[in-house]
Amino acid sequence: xxxxxxxxxxxxxxRFTSHRDIARTFERALRRAGVPMAYSQGFSPHPKVxxxxxxxxxxxxxxxxxxxxxxxxxDPEALRTALDAALPPGIDxxxxxxxxxxxxxxxxxxxxxxxxxxxxxxxxxxAAVERFMALDQVLVERLxxxxxxxxxxxPAVVSAHVEAHSSDAGHDxxxxxxxxxxxxxxxxxxxxxxxxxxxxNALREVADLVPPVPAKATRLAQGRLDDAxxxxxxxxxxxxxxxxxxxxVAGKQQEERR
Numbered sequence: 001x002x003x004x005x006x007x008x009x010x011x012x013x014x015r016f017t018s019h020r021d022i023a024r025t026f027e028r029a030l031r032r033a034g035v036p037m038a039y040s041q042g043f044s045p046h047p048k049v050x051x052x053x054x055x056x057x058x059x060x061x062x063x064x065x066x067x068x069x070x071x072x073x074x075d076p077e078a079l080r081t082a083l084d085a086a087l088p089p090g091i092d093x094x095x096x097x098x099x100x101x102x103x104x105x106x107x108x109x110x111x112x113x114x115x116x117x118x119x120x121x122x123x124x125x126x127a128a129v130e131r132f133m134a135l136d137q138v139l140v141e142r143l144x145x146x147x148x149x150x151x152x153x154x155p156a157v158v159s160a161h162v163e164a165h166s167s168d169a170g171h172d173x174x175x176x177x178x179x180x181x182x183x184x185x186x187x188x189x190x191x192x193x194x195x196x197x198x199x200x201n202a203l204r205e206v207a208d209l210v211p212p213v214p215a216k217a218t219r220l221a222q223g224r225l226d227d228a229x230x231x232x233x234x235x236x237x238x239x240x241x242x243x244x245x246x247x248x249v250a251g252k253q254q255e256e257r258r
Contacts, residue, residue, distance in 0.1 A: 001038050002070050003099040004079060005238060007063060014090035015060040022091070023051065026066065029086035035079065038069040052104055053111075053222060056195055061219040062094075063111075065234065067104060097238040107234035108189065110158060112221040115183040115196050119212035125181030126162040128207035133160055140201040142192075149192070153202040156194035158229055160185040186229065 010022065017025075027047055030037055039045040048069035055061040076096040084093040117125060132138060138154040163182040187194055196217035203209040223231035 002073055004068050004070065004074070004076060005097050005099050005104060005235065006066050006068065006080070006083075006093055007095045007235065008066065008087075009092045009094060010055060010059075010061045010064055010090065011092070012060075012090045014088070015055075016058055018057045019051070019054040022054070023049070025087065025091065029083055030068065032086040033079075033082040035068070035083065036070050036072040036074070038071045053108055053189060055219050059196065059217045059219065063219055063221045065104060065108070065222065067099065095235065097235050100238045100240065102237065104234060107224050107232070107237070108222045110186055110188045110223065110225050110231060111219050112231055113183075113185050113187060113196050113199075114163075114218045114220055115185070115200070116216040116218075117181045117183065117200075117211045118216075119179065120181040120209065121179040122162050122164065122181045124209065125183060125203075128203045128209040129160050129162060129183065131206050132203055133157070135206065138202040138206055140198055140205055142198065142201075151192055151194065151198065153194050153198050156188045156190045157199060158186040158188060158225065160199075186225075186231070188225070 010017070014022075027049065030047065030049075037047040037049075039047055050067040052065040052067070055064060076098055080093045080096040083096075087093065132154070135154055137152050139150050139152055141148050141150055143149075161184055163184050183199075185196075185199060187196075187199065196215070200209075200211070200215055221231050221233075223234050226232055
């Protein structure tokens with residue numbers, strides 16, 4: 001059995017897709033691409049697919065991760081090409097590596113976020129961020145299926161600053177109006193999880209910052225924090241190992257083989 005690790009995106013309108021629907025879409029794409037999946041044992045076998053820290057519904061991402069296990073040796077790049085072609089626009093497979101061992105979840109303990117606040121000036125946003133970062137504790141309420149829950153947002157926020165307006169086409173929503181404050185923040189993945197909307201609620205608590213339209217959040221990266229507070233790419237160890245080369249994965253070839 002071969003284990004492969006994938007990094008994929010969730011862009012555009014697909015940011016509103018739930019994780020459950022994303023998972024179903026991936027499983028259908030794996031079948032269409034003819035990937036020789038490994039299956040669990042038991043009465044109801046299912047593909048061996050393991051998800052790592054999926055972004056919440058309504059949030060875009062440039063760095064989502066999933067692991068798949070296959071029963072035949074495949075070329076990671078061939079798998080990336082075939083699977084990417086089988087997925088809808090907005091879910092793009094950026095990289096596939098062969099797992100070099102270890103636990104991928106243990107290589108991720110923080111995320112880097114870009115949050116666009118249309119209608120909020122950079123100066124107003126910067127003042128709110130400065131006030132928030134100066135505090136040791138900021139409590140906000142989150143509505144869950146079990147009722148309201150109070151969480152402390154501040155310890156999870158490693159860094160936060162405001163960027164100037166940018167029309168970088170690489171971001172999920174390049175067309176920004178004026179004024180528009182852009183919050184760049186690194187947030188630890190703690191329990192309970194602190195999400196971008198929790199950070200915005202904290203800014204409202206400390207500085208009465210209320211954007212006139214919903215903010216747009218994009219996860220830019222995930223990884224483990226180093227001593228300098230930077231994120232280490234979780235695939236770095238895997239790239240250092242020799243990837244096993246195998247037959248290209250392609251749905252048509254797999255069907256002909258059957």
